[in-house]
Amino acid sequence: MATDERRRLGEWLPCEEKVIARFRETFADHARQRATTTKMNSVVEEFAAFIRDDPVVRMDFTRAIRQAREAGYTLGYSGIDEFIVLLDAMLTYAPPFSESSLIHCPLNALLDWPMVMPSGYALFRDPAFNAHLKKVLNVWSGFLSGPYSRMHLTTASPNGWFSKEADAKIGLDQFLCDPHKPYWGFSSWNHFFTREFKAGARPVACPDDNTTVVRACEASPYNVQYDVQLQDSFWIKSQPYSLLEMFTAKEAALAGRFVGGTVYQAYLSAFFYHRWHAPVSGTITNAYLVDGAYYSDADSEGEDPSGLNDSQGYITAVAARAVIVIDCDDPDIGEVACVFVGMAEVSSCMIEALPGQRVCKGEELGYFQYGGSTYCLIFRPGVIESFERRPPYDDYASPVQVNAHLCTAR
Incomplete structure (x- = not known):
């Protein structure tokens, strides 16, 4: 299958490359016009100075952009300085709804091809480069968490998130919102993105059966x-x-208790729910955040443009993530580890359930604040008897509901 025909899972970006290329060009025009009247954000200036002053980073980024352009991809920018202008404009961008060409991860769209070029692999693994990216993403998350991010929280077609077209994709009547209030009661884009289900919308399967x-x-x-x-x-x-990488070397003893066990992984869709719930009842023993990369792909996969496709196993070891371990009430199950992985634009994995807290199956543990996401559940050896669904999976099927039956323990 040709690269530009690869399915982009979860609808975070359109399937067709020409649609994304058109977004890059349109956004680039907007960014250049904006730059004539708007002072650059200091966090972007700091990022630009870092790139300028680090010869290896500057070399890798320059070459990655050039390699992508020479491969025939339309980026909307021809060099680092032009990219910085687009990045600055991104800090005041809130994604509009689109029925056919949703760009839910706009920065991923800008970096789609440089990050999978030969020089891009090393660049997007560089810790200092990612540290600066995190600062930029945190500023953008701040904008998305404020009132000025609500410009598309309207009923107007075709861009409104409360339009009939959007409602057909999302099913807004399942969520806590009030159409009679301004912006339906949402204080920001992030508030809308992390919207909560109404009570009973996602019942817990066999709540009393561990x-x-x-x-x-x-x-x-x-x-x-x-x-x-x-x-x-x-x-x-x-x-x-690789358990040691997933948990980090600091938690080697914890990782060691899952050797020989089972990992289940699933990915989230752009249009659906982004909160995490307890897969079993028990007591939280560990809950911590891990810093990592945001746009690093596995070079073994070749030109995997979205990172949401073929690099999902790889990113469990390198991407920013939250790790929560639950000691199940059933001693035969024991510890269950939940690894919630931020992909692409995610800069905030928000943990709510902390060590010492007892949770019932189906209760909330935390949420992804924004962006593409994947998660893993890790079980100790000999615990799982069977999964409710088995590979191969249909990636065209709708996401499976939270709190539904995943697997049965022995």
Whole structure:
């Protein structure tokens, strides 16, 4: 299959490259016009100075842009300075709804091709580069968490998130909102993005049966792997899960308790629910955030433009993420680890359930504040008897509801 025909999972970006290229060009025109009247944000100026002053970063970024352009891709910018102008404009951008060409991860759209060029792989793994990206994304998240981000929280077609077209995709009547209030009661774009279900909208499967494990997110199944290892070659084509990297070396003892166990992974859709729920009842023993990369893809996959497709195993070891471990009430199940991975634009994994807190199956653990996302549940050896759905998975199917039956413990 040709690169530009690869399915982009979760509808975070349009399937057709020409649609994304048109967005880049249109946004570039807007950014250049905006730059004539608007002072550049200081966090973007700092990022630009870092790139300018670091010869290796500057070399890799310059070459990645050039390689993408020479490969025939339309980026909307021809060099680093032009990209910086677009990045600055992104800090006041809130995605509009689109029935056919939604750009839900606009910065991912700008970086789609440089990040999968030969020089891009090293660039987007660079810790200092990612640290500056995090600062930029945090400023953008601040805008999206404020009142000025609500310009598309309207009923107006075709861009309004409360329009009939959007409602057909989202099913707004399932969520806590009030059409009679301004912006339907949402204080910001992020408030809308992290919208909550009404009570009873997602009932918990077998709430009193500990052997029934439920889905922690509203997500589509991606992979199941058995007999996972403490360390493995997560960067190769098969992308086996590497527990030490997923949990981090600091938590080596914790990772070691899951060696030989099972990993289930699923990815979230742009249009659906982005909060996390407890897959089992028990006590939180660990809850921590891990800094990581935002746009790093596995080079073993070749030109995987979205990162939401073929690099999902790889990013569990390198991307920004939240790790929550629940010691199940059923000692035969024991600890269950939940790894919520931020992809692309995500700069905030928000943990709500902290160590020592007891949670019931189906109760909320936290949420993704913005962006494309994937998650894993990790079980200790010999715990899982069977999964409710088994590979191969249909990536055209709708996401499976949160709190629904995922698997059965022995």
